[in-house]
Amino acid sequence: MADQKYETPLLDQLESGEWPSFVKEIKMAAETNQMANSLLGLLEQSYEERKGHWKHGGIVGVMGYGGGVIGRYTDLPEKYPDISHFHTMRVNQPAGWFYTAEALKQICDVWDRYGSGLTNMHGSTGDIILLGTRTENLEPAFNELTKLGFDLGGSGSAVRTPSCCCGMARCEWACYDTMALTYYITMRYQDELHRPAFPYKMKFKMSGCPNDCVASIARADISIIGTWRDEIQINQEEVRNYANNGVDIYKEIVLNCPGKCIEWNGNELKIDDSSCRHCMHCINVMPKALAPGKDRGATILVGSKAPIIEGALLSSVLVPFIKIEEPFDDLEIWELIDNMFDLWCEEGKNRERIGEFIQRVGLGNFIEAVGLPPMPEMIAHPRENPYIFYESFFEEEEE
């Protein structure tokens, strides 16, 4: 199939380690796909020259959508005509990344017909990433994908494809149904997902418990992380079994508890739940003995991001606890989220993530503008600066 074989000594080195190699996969695809073959040549040249040969962004897309297609062209179209266009299609993944084998086969068949055959399962936002196609193939590929029940995901200054952990489908610690909420949010914000209208990207990530398997506290503009507000469930018999089987409960659990709220007398484990930080450490170490409480819901946080234009941010607590139960239409958070969107659209700078916006205007001003009262859970520890006072303090004094 390949018209021209490229020598790839530098790329070959990437196949030599013990880890799976993307080079091996590209070489396999290159046996039947000319785009993949040309990609090997271009990539080797980039490695030799230590220079990228791609330009990304631009105008390409499918009719009516502002996201889901990331335009990419090479600056060496004469040398590599097969990949002069190498656009990416971002496809909305199913919540929790559950597929049937048949669905995966169908996606791959579409991409063999219209693209390079190369995929990235999955991209950092969670989407199915279909790598490399030409402009004229975008609409036909999109049409086939939609016939199969798939839709494009988000890109650009829009709501990005919401993603979540596998939640209740596989995990006993899930404090709410992450997959159901993710599907709901995907449908609720279809307009914001396909028609970029924000200063910059907006990511929702749903984690079922504080283990935060989708790292929403570090990567999502709006993180919805499962938690509980009653007591950790303890099975004392199982605790003793762990101890008898070699777990040093004092060393591995008591001393590692960030809230210093666990006691172990060699026979019974006691937890002062009022000081529990909900870090999940003790539950992770003794999963048969401990479990999250029964009164479960989620914490809503805002503002994290990976470093792009500015540095990384972690999320801040907005709503310490909310029950996440169907019907999701009735949840009180939608009005809050709409208020945040309005404020950010109104006052945010171009390419300013909502977390950066909050840093610029101050969390106090932000929560006041979106209509949230300040709560102790929003701060990590009591204020240290004695020269800042609350306005109400003065008002009371004057009275």
Next chain:
Amino acid sequence: MAEKVSVSEVADAMYKMIKDTMGIKKWKATDLQKASIELFGADRCDKQICKDAIKELINSGRAVYTYFGGSYIEIPHDEGAKNI
């Protein structure tokens, strides 16, 4: 209470804004929204009308979304980096 401006009227006004400033200014959806509300007045034009107007512009093909670091709304044109 003032009569609301029609979606098509706002779409036409947005189209003119984009066309008149082509090559000089890139418009984000929120910029078009703010400019339209200022043009027609907050009593006649609101965010939803602007949203619908942008949808009309895009669905009719008179404008397209582009991505140059952020997402913009532009008149369809050939970009410089495009390979034939």
